[in-house]
Amino acid sequence: MASTVLPGARAGRRVIQSLQKTSKQAVRNAATTSQKREGDISDAFASLSGLTFKPLEPRFADLKSQLIAGNEEALYDSWNRLLASLREEIPLIAEKGPRIVPEIDFKDIDNASEEFKAEHRKRGVAVIRNVMPEQEALALKKELRVYLEANPSTKAFPAENPQVYELYWSPSQIKARSHPNLIKAQRFLMEFWHSKDPNALISSSHPMIYADRLRMRMPGDAKFALGPHVDGGSCERWEPDGYGKGNVYDAIWQGKWEEYDPWESSCRLPVVSDKYQGVGACSMFRMFQGWLSLSNTGPFEGTLLVNPLLSRATAYFLLRPFFSPKKPAQDPTAETYEEAFLAPNNWELNRTPDSWLHGATPGHGQELRAQLHPHLNLPSSMVHMPRVNPGDYVSWHCDTIHAVDSVHAGKSDSSVMYIPACPLTVSNAEFSARQRETFLNGTPCPDFGGGVGESQHIGRPGVEDVRKVNPVEGMMAFGLLEWDSAEPNLTEGQKEVMDRANKVLGFYA
Template identity: 45%
Template sequence: MAGRRKPRAEGDIGSVFASLSGEEAAVLPPRFRDLKTQIINDADRAALTASWGRLTERLAQAAEEIETAQQDAVPTVAYDDLINADAATVQRIKRAGALVLTDVVSRAEAEGWLADVEAYVKANPQVKGFPADDKQVFEVYWSKPQLEARAHPRSVAAQRALLSLFASAPGSPVSLDAPLTYADRLRIRHPGDSRFALGPHMDGGSIERWEDPTYRSVYAAILSGNWEAFDAFEIAARSAANQNLYDGAGACGIFRAFQGWTSLSDTGPGEGTLRVYPLIREQTAYTLLRPLFREVKSKAEVGHEAYLAPQNWVLDTETTEFPGAPPARSQEFNDDTHPHLQLSRSMVSIPRVRPGDQAWWHADTIHAVESAHRGTGPSAVMYIPAVPLTRVNAAYVRDQLDSLRGGVPPPDFPGGEGEQNFRGRATERDVPGDTARQAMGIEPFEVAKGMPAGERAARQEANAIFGFA
């Protein structure tokens, strides 16, 4: 079992992204060329090259489709239709890898949470946030409304339904039925803001997707030249993957099957909302294959179309480049690093959300935040993901509980004294109900004889990690 984590340096969300911190792309050491060469040599070169041709052709088509569909490329699903999902709904969600889930909690409840977090922030003016002179992404993890929102029965049911879209190998110690709680920040974006502009990125580490052999095995179909067979909803190796080899500020110590937020405001496209690339298989395939290929001629030499053509790209065993994937940062994307995605056409803003709706996106979804907020009200969300019960995740939750008890930022986040001395901070006693207390590691999970072996094993392991022998 992993030892307890060391607290991180103080900071804010600006330290997570190479682009927000204004840092130059670093040249990676030679071992990264060896890593690429090994991956290429483990596959069939002709199969890889052929799959790149098929993929880049598909991406050109996808950019057309997405640009035409706009918000319709992201499914909007009502809460009841997710809980009792039919095959067509499951199919739509699995194809896009992102969705807006409506009517999870009532408007009144969500607006109440916003009023309460605003009061909490006001009562504690020493709060840290980004940007420092006009705080909008707050280093706030332990306000009472956040604890309530994370524990809300309909929110937990939604997490369970999303986790159930994944398959795990029978008998493997993973529970998709007992989601864990992950404490994250909250964002209250002001109208007119254009500074919290998060460019396209993927959570869950960067270079780790290739460098960690377990993580890499998730993408075996793609890396063997058969991206069409990649199943983004297979959980097995993901739950044991190391997403954090460099302990970077952007690292996530937990496996989130879906990242998500709960909206506290009425926010539509153009109002500082989320943008996603709404085809999960295609974007993941391209992300993983991209560093294995290099351009022959530059865009300036041959023009846009010839530049993107498959014959202008060859397998790369010469450079150490993993575009947009510097160690210890998030995986980032732009038109130079990932030209075939045509991000300016294919990143779409999600459909309008109302207070109490949620946005969800798969662990491998490329996402961004609209650069400008042209709306008239706040664009406010609480980040609350869907986290399966696994050994790694349970170990994180054990450490996270220490953070709640101490009133400090959770282990994944910039450290410091956090909310220790904040007025009105939540404590362990504010975690409501057995389900929520189990999800926080405060109480043991029930273990029953009739449960499937993997489910039972996951719960037993978690209970031992939490210290309930």
């Protein structure tokens, strides 16, 4: 890795000093700049916002027609192959339950087994054990509570009984995101991705920090009942100026779902995942969402559920708006339900597409429901994460369907810090420049609800606190120190993306 004194370190300090001088004025101007409206996690999802799923504006019907034009027969055949594959895979998932989630100990990630690698590629989810020593993770939770007690004005959801806090810059979050072990774990995960373009401007070996929230869910809570959903936008996945900018799902639209590669990164670089400026809609390219556990938490104890079908589930929820049943649904408890309603010969391609995008609402995350996505058999294919301990890191691919327990039936808190894994790209560097300013100001991360945030919070950390935790990798990941394009063994694409990122971040003229 690079030495602690980089060629542009002095220039970097000047950049940070300049930003710090303007931070007070920036806080005063926050309400009139590029901040999103104020809000909390409920604003990110239609179901938590009290909205209902319904047909969208008519342009989406035209968009659907254009997506599959000329591929109708291939799409119908592909759909039937997909349904057959789901019928084979879902019983295996239901049988294994949490055991289907691949696990690895942090000390083994440099020599991961082929079995782990194969299962991770197929499932898209993982638990990395012992990324942080248990006592260190518990100390972070204790420090979080001290920070919250010192700052009772902190926003949270639900307001009357907080479970998810609008915190982005607490001392504990700064320490966790910058932790050398966590950055190494993220690098390990992101290197499962690959690029068909050897010169693509991306480096999966250089994690960037994304400031997300945290959860401290208490026993008995049923308000933070977030059902199956996918992060990274909703309608954008079907739109030509959304995911279509990178042709991410072309194989699926062409009737070749088996050829869709969820691990190809270069196609994701031009994607616009937040067209509608939704509160909490992620505009950074996150290869994985993830969290660091601060509790001993098992199934039904307020934890995460995932759908480990990855490419199949993605293909299904994208294709579902193009197909309708010939006969309506019967009672799902009836013996003939699967045979009559779910049978492939009961489903047909809509020759005149409507404007439904099942579970998609502009400005909100993609949601899934058993009624809207029946072939996924969500009650069986959504499985709990295995029991986790403080210091374990849980990750899931950015297209993975996931949910949280509808009720926390455990006896102690279920606490995590959301810490996704983001690669170095030019657009991520652009976001990092904006995020860096909010860090210095104490205002919320740019993707989330605006307002004064933690700008007046007691004990809020600064640049030197990041430097103390990880003076090189942590500072670079935060956009507080320039990337070292002279680092050994870099590809030409990695060198160029580092140079461009440094320019975006203000380290180069």
